[in-house]
Amino acid sequence: MLLDVYSDVICPWCYIGKRRLDKVMETSAGDGVEMHWRAFQLYPMIPAEGVDRDAYMKARFGDRAQPSRIYEQIVSEGESEGIEFRFERIKRMPNTLDAHRLVSMADEHGVQNRLLEALFSAYFCEGEDIGDPDVLADVGARGGLDIDRVRAYLDGDEGREAVGRELEWGQVAGISGVPCFILERELAMPGAQDAQTLGMFFERVKAKLESGDIAPAQ
Numbered sequence: 001m002l003l004d005v006y007s008d009v010i011c012p013w014c015y016i017g018k019r020r021l022d023k024v025m026e027t028s029a030g031d032g033v034e035m036h037w038r039a040f041q042l043y044p045m046i047p048a049e050g051v052d053r054d055a056y057m058k059a060r061f062g063d064r065a066q067p068s069r070i071y072e073q074i075v076s077e078g079e080s081e082g083i084e085f086r087f088e089r090i091k092r093m094p095n096t097l098d099a100h101r102l103v104s105m106a107d108e109h110g111v112q113n114r115l116l117e118a119l120f121s122a123y124f125c126e127g128e129d130i131g132d133p134d135v136l137a138d139v140g141a142r143g144g145l146d147i148d149r150v151r152a153y154l155d156g157d158e159g160r161e162a163v164g165r166e167l168e169w170g171q172v173a174g175i176s177g178v179p180c181f182i183l184e185r186e187l188a189m190p191g192a193q194d195a196q197t198l199g200m201f202f203e204r205v206k207a208k209l210e211s212g213d214i215a216p217a218q
Helices: 012-025 053-061 072-080 097-108 112-124 133-142 147-155 160-172 195-211
Strands: 002-007 034-039 180-183 187-190
Touching (some): 012 112, 034 097, 097 112, 097 160
């Protein structure tokens, strides 16, 4: 059964959703599931060099915004999944295109899930600028990739076309928020659902495949 997960690496709910998905993949509901992480950009207009995060937050929420209150639920939900969000460490709001290219590269090398964990942790727990190519190279090494290969990859244009197709498909499919879990390129469940709900979704789609109600994705 094919699972495509559309996400952005600067989306905290995507990190929470990943941890919950990891739990499902360790159960029988995850048996036979072929998982791929797909690109989605929450803020595609951010310049390649990124922007100051405090300035970005002020522009988005205003001078009276209280980030600690904005993130209360996220921090609480993260703690329940073993994530220690440290938003105060984040100084840059990056453009995520190159990070998505790295995720695409990791898929080819069979370490995509490991790399995603490294990217999420680097950004949300350590406050690293994952729009910086040098930072991405280091994170790529933590995620199981060869650091020199990553540097060469990011210096060129490899992966841009693949990521562009994923971004375009997400728009055509009407995905407006992430994470979004799509099975067999047909049945979707949006949001950082709890592990039990995700597992039930997987089992229902498996039953539909077995009964012939839906055909396997080509």
